Amino acid sequence: MKKMIVSACLGLAMVGSAFAVEAPKPVDTSVDGIFNALSTSRNLQKTVDQLIANGADHHSVISIAAAAGIPQSKIMKLQVCVNSVAADSSSLGATCMRPKTVMTAYESGLNDPLTYLPATAAGKKIKK
Secondary structure (H helix, E strand, O other), X not given: OHXXXXXXXXXXXXXXXXXXXXXXXXXXXXXHHHHHHHHOOOOHHHHHHHHHHOOOOHHHHHHHHHHOOOOHHHHHOXXXXXXXXXXXXXXXXXXXXXXXXXXXXXXXHHHOHHHHOOOOOOOOOOOO
């Protein structure tokens, strides 16, 4: 009888943890959130796709990537596309940034990094 109760409790705990794991995390599309996501990303294309899908401006994502120090060669390999749906939901479309537009956004981030870097980019303030 004890074994059945223990196994039932373990089963409920596993089911409960499975639901907790599947809860989607909200994506932070602020400058801080984009900077942190890009600078800690292992799969840059997937990260950029998630940011744009959650409402981040594609020009800002590229500019923040430049300000964060991500090399131009990695940025030029990305496909930065914004998906769109017709008002009547009859058609889907994707608008992708052209290489020249990507370069313009990248250079914007390089030329004015203070606009695209979060206040915490320099690191935590050291207490004296």
